[in-house]
Amino acid sequence: MKILVAVKRVIDYNVKVRVKPDQSDVDLANVKMALNPFCEIAVEEAVRLKEAGTADEVVVVSIGPKAVQEQLRTALALGADRAIQVETDDMPDSLSAAKILKGVVEKEGPDMVILGKQSIDSDNNQTGQMLGALTGMPQGTFASKVEVGDGFVNVTREIDGGLQTVKLNLPAIVTTDLRLNEPRYASLPNIMKAKRKPLETTSPDELGVEVKRTIKLLKVETPAERSAGVKVADVDELVDKLKNEAKVL
Amino acid sequence: MSILVVAEHDNNAVDPSTLKTLAAAQKIGGDIEVLVAGKGCSTVAENVAKADGVKKVMLADNDAYEHQLAENISELVADLGKNYSHILAPATTTGKNFMPRVAALLDVAQVSDIISVESDDTFKRPIYAGNAIATVQSEDKIKVITVRATAFDAVAAEGGSGDVENIDSVFNNDKSEFVGEQLAESERPDLTSAEIVISGGRGMQNGDNFHMLEDIADKLGAAVGASRAAVDAGFVPNDMQVGQTGKIVAPQLYVAVGISGAIQHLAGMKDSKVIVAINKDEEAPIFQVADYGLVADLFDVLPELKEKL
Known part of the structure; x- marks a missing residue:
């Protein structure tokens, strides 16, 4: 079977984000960028399914300017077979991204689409589910386990109270949670090999999608900082403060 | 509207x-x-x-x-x-x-x-x-x-x-079905809705020591949480994790025990009304967000706290 993995280029998760002085957005100038951690888990899961003989081809796709090729090469180094860049300088919202991915799905005809549950920049947690609705595919979101059967996949999902398992007919959508797997590090030979793997470029136009944004970003602020409080000397003082000052006991 | x-x-x-x-x-x-x-x-x-x-x-x-x-x-x-x-x-x-x-x-x-x-x-x-x-x-x-x-x-x-x-409309698809679920069973309140949360970190040293937190939680009607470090170390299951990649909580009182205060943990609890930090490392970043900090060995503090609550 064929697996399509959608990946996003985001700020590296170790970088502390700074808000621009004019509050128009966060400052991404000269900031280290990386593959979104949840997308990395998605690539890893697809590659493992290929290594297990369940999948025969892993295709990665990313939407964005030329710079996203860097993340596509990373995914290829992790074991994906080929890559597609949907080139656009506009930042599509989740719905536009899902429409673009639907176009790619129609062209590629994958049996499974794996995406990260959310990107660590906008934290929307929408694209996989929207792609499900647009393509009519069933979805297993926040996956912590994926077991492929004959024509179906069982997905164990992390839900608020514990775990839930759903059975989905293929083709299906899976979005990854943190504990699905631990992504490997790309080896140097694989990084070299990735440079020769095919990377094709298309555009939203070619896929018949208009990139839109109906949610306007008006302002970005730094959250109210908590300031350090007081140090207490011992347990007695702590209990006293909690009872009589903070009144939370 | x-x-x-x-x-x-x-x-x-x-x-x-x-x-x-x-x-x-x-x-x-x-x-x-x-x-x-x-x-x-x-x-x-x-x-x-x-x-x-x-x-x-x-x-x-x-x-x-x-x-x-x-x-x-x-x-x-x-x-x-x-x-x-x-x-x-x-x-x-x-x-x-x-x-x-x-x-x-x-x-x-x-x-x-x-x-x-x-x-x-x-x-x-x-x-x-x-x-x-x-x-x-x-x-x-x-x-x-x-x-x-x-x-x-x-x-x-x-x-x-x-x-x-x-409403009589029925939408029943034939592509997905429910197989089963494993829900965490606990007498204590749910982490995300509890009024008081007491969480342990790597400083707890092992899973057994979490009983010390559970005893206090039961006295207060609190939920018990953990930092990612404690989960990754295998002390407690991952549904207890509070943080950016775990549960977001905002209780009236959050007590962080043996938790250093990594950004990833702070993202999950910094909207709590009152934060208490107990840690023997005076320099731990958790003290920068805590309303009340107690620099002490948690193994001395927890038994005393249990007794005095």
Whole structure:
């Protein structure tokens, strides 16, 4: 079977984000960028399914300017077979991204689409589910386990109270949670090999999608900082403060 | 304006996040109607109808909705929701699962995880794991919104007198089915809705020592949480993890024991009303956000604390 993995280029998760002085957005100038951690888990899961003989081809796709090729090469180094860049300088919202991915799905005809549950920049947690609705595919979101059967996949999902398992007919959508797997590090030979793997470029136009944004970003602020409080000397003082000052006991 | 709120429940009782979502709906303003979709959930509908400000409850009681499968619920919500100006659901794993499908079916964007209502089309939401707060304005005709429940105070559960109306539409897809679930069983309150949370970190040294926290939690009626370091070290299961990649909590009192205070942990608890940190390392970053800090060995402090509470 064929697996399509959608990946996003985001700020590296170790970088502390700074808000621009004019509050128009966060400052991404000269900031280290990386593959979104949840997308990395998605690539890893697809590659493992290929290594297990369940999948025969892993295709990665990313939407964005030329710079996203860097993340596509990373995914290829992790074991994906080929890559597609949907080139656009506009930042599509989740719905536009899902429409673009639907176009790619129609062209590629994958049996499974794996995406990260959310990107660590906008934290929307929408694209996989929207792609499900647009393509009519069933979805297993926040996956912590994926077991492929004959024509179906069982997905164990992390839900608020514990775990839930759903059975989905293929083709299906899976979005990854943190504990699905631990992504490997790309080896140097694989990084070299990735440079020769095919990377094709298309555009939203070619896929018949208009990139839109109906949610306007008006302002970005730094959250109210908590300031350090007081140090207490011992347990007695702590209990006293909690009872009589903070009144939370 | 008319607002549709999709209730979160387990077919027996309404989840507290629903009452908090209703509070967000009241801030938007307009008639508020609630959808209760599930199986054998008429009690839930009757109870939600009593909540403050609810004009009407629609009850969709069918096998197809028993497990809140996103494929079925989203079709139902999109079908009913097309006549409303706003559709709201709590940003729980259930709401996060089906709401984007609703938005896509209606061909509109979704505003995820709002923490405040600025006007009927403008909202604040955390981005970059809460390291920045965005103010966003939706230009869509129907605004599909998930609500971070911890950011709103629940409406009164009693005092309203909405009508309950049965909805017969059944959307039952043949591509997905529920297989089973393993729910964590605990006598203690749920982490995300507890008034008091006491969490342990790597400083607890092992899983057995978490009993010291559990003893105190039982005295206070608190939930027990953990840092990612404690989960990664295998001390406790991952559903106890508080943080950017775990559960977001905002209790009245949060007690961090043996937790250094990595950014990833702070992102999950820094909106708590009062934060207490107990750590023997005076330089631990957790003290920078704590209202009350106690620099001491937790193995001395916990037994004493248990005794004095």
